[in-house]
Amino acid sequence: MRTLVVDHPLVAHKLTVLRDKNTPSPVFRQLTEELVTLLAYEATREVKTQPVEIETPVTKTIGTAFTKPTPLVVPILRAGLGMLEGMTKLVPTAEVGFLGMARDEETLDIITYAERLPEDLTGRQIFVLDPMLATGGTLREAIKFLFKRGASDVTCICLLAAPEGLAKLEEELQDANVKVVLASIDEKLNERSYIVPGLGDAGDRLYGVA
Numbered sequence: 001m002r003t004l005v006v007d008h009p010l011v012a013h014k015l016t017v018l019r020d021k022n023t024p025s026p027v028f029r030q031l032t033e034e035l036v037t038l039l040a041y042e043a044t045r046e047v048k049t050q051p052v053e054i055e056t057p058v059t060k061t062i063g064t065a066f067t068k069p070t071p072l073v074v075p076i077l078r079a080g081l082g083m084l085e086g087m088t089k090l091v092p093t094a095e096v097g098f099l100g101m102a103r104d105e106e107t108l109d110i111i112t113y114a115e116r117l118p119e120d121l122t123g124r125q126i127f128v129l130d131p132m133l134a135t136g137g138t139l140r141e142a143i144k145f146l147f148k149r150g151a152s153d154v155t156c157i158c159l160l161a162a163p164e165g166l167a168k169l170e171e172e173l174q175d176a177n178v179k180v181v182l183a184s185i186d187e188k189l190n191e192r193s194y195i196v197p198g199l200g201d202a203g204d205r206l207y208g209v210a
């Protein structure tokens with residue numbers, strides 16, 4: 001597993017406004033999209049391409065096209081949905097699948113309550129969207145789910161991570177072809193598993209309801 005923190009003043013500025021508790025939902029949603037577009041630019045650096053012959057108004061030339069099958073973007077419901085527009089703006093030809101995951105409050109296990117994904121993910125480059133890598137539990141289960149379907153190339157785009165969750169994920173996915181691209185690795189998790197300083201509950205701040 002590899003981790004990339006995107007170090008750019010535009011990312012730092014947008015993240016600062018996202019963190020501010022006084023930033024209202026509409027602005028939070030807009031900034032999340034913009035931030036994801038910037039992260040996606042770095043996250044897609046290794047997207048698979050092939051040469052393609054085209055004709056300009058002047059001459060024939062060789063350009064670049066995505067190889068088939070096209071990249072698959074997988075937002076994790078609910079908060080990952082707020083990142084989708086920012087990603088598809090940059091990669092409009094990507095296909096989109098969905099994974100709904102939640103913690104069972106009794107067993108504390110992560111359960112998959114919804115999925116809409118191709119049965120066979122062999123050879124697909126997959127971009128998972130989940131804003132907050134806190135304990136790492138949801139992302140670990142999502143990656144396991146994708147691997148079971150044959151995936152072997154997964155890039156996760158997150159806004160923030162806690163060092164604890166990132167370390168756990170790294171430990172479990174050492175040699176796997178998984179990359180995590182983020183805007184910041186924060187200080188720690190608090191006793192309620194919120195990222196500190198963080199930005200609060202990303203789903204609530206995006207959608208305004210619990």
Ligand code: URA
Pocket residue numbers: 079132134193194195196198199200201202203
């Ligand atoms: N999920 C969130 O939305 N926020 C956190 O700080 C941790 C998990």
